[in-house]
Amino acid sequence: MRKVIVMTCLSFGLFFTGVFGENAASAASSKSAVTVAKKYIGTPYKYGGMSPKGFDCSGLVGYSYKKTGKTLPRTAGDMYKKGKKVTKKNLKKGDLIFFSTYKKGASHVGIYVGDNKFIHSSSSKGVKIDQLSNTYWKSKYYGAKRL
Template sequence: MILQPASFARLIVIVVCSAGLSSCAGHTPQPRTDRPVSPAPVAATPAPGESAPVRSVGERAAVVAVRQVGMPYRYGGASRDGFDCSGLIQYAYKQAGVTVPRTTGSQWRGLRAIDRDDMQVGDVLFFRIRGRMSHVGMYLGDGRFVHAPSSGREVTIAALDSPFYQRAFIRAGRP
């Protein structure tokens, strides 16, 4: 199930900033070559007469991850004090009630591989940075993902179709 833009708007609970670009686990930030991601519409509550949507575990984890936008990057971080890329994934899924491995490598090995055409909100995206799989983000639908880029940066939303991330993307995984 890939959410259409209207469904994506219901998922996002806060307005997001522009995209960042870089790698995880303390790597030197990459040059900013991706385009900014436009803010998503805000949808805090269902319209009158409309019931609240039933959310999958992945959607619940994605809402948690998006709420961390603006939190600082912290190497080894997996709490609201700061996040690294895999720590953000683990934290979001823990808040949604699912245990996910802590490191990018253990997430790679422990999550079921998903083809790009079958990605759903909440899927973990794996990226090859500087020749090795070393970065993860969480798919939000509509070609966007949330991630904790690198030291000196903050949790942000990025576009999967930016040239850098198109080249770096390896596969998705699902708990």
């Protein structure tokens, strides 16, 4: 009987460690992705770019997350298919922010950095931080996901 109780306790402990440990690891990689992306502020925009020589929007996001051990799909549209939907009021550092810019659906992506700001690779200015409340971005907002 004692062995059954001990094994049951160990099983529950391992289960909860796995569940909560994964969430903690996910939050840590999200915050780390923000730190990585910030290192590249000022890097020029390059269509299809996925390296510090030049990034497009999804290239920056994918590169930043890859440095934390997470592999994401290549395009903003495919990235939008991943993760869990998050409302604007519940955004956390590291959440992916999506915009509908040149076509219907998610066509631009950035990483939420906190304080109503996100980092992204702009086709006109390269990697930079912008306000979500900016008139342009506010009108193009499509949604957010948490990985």
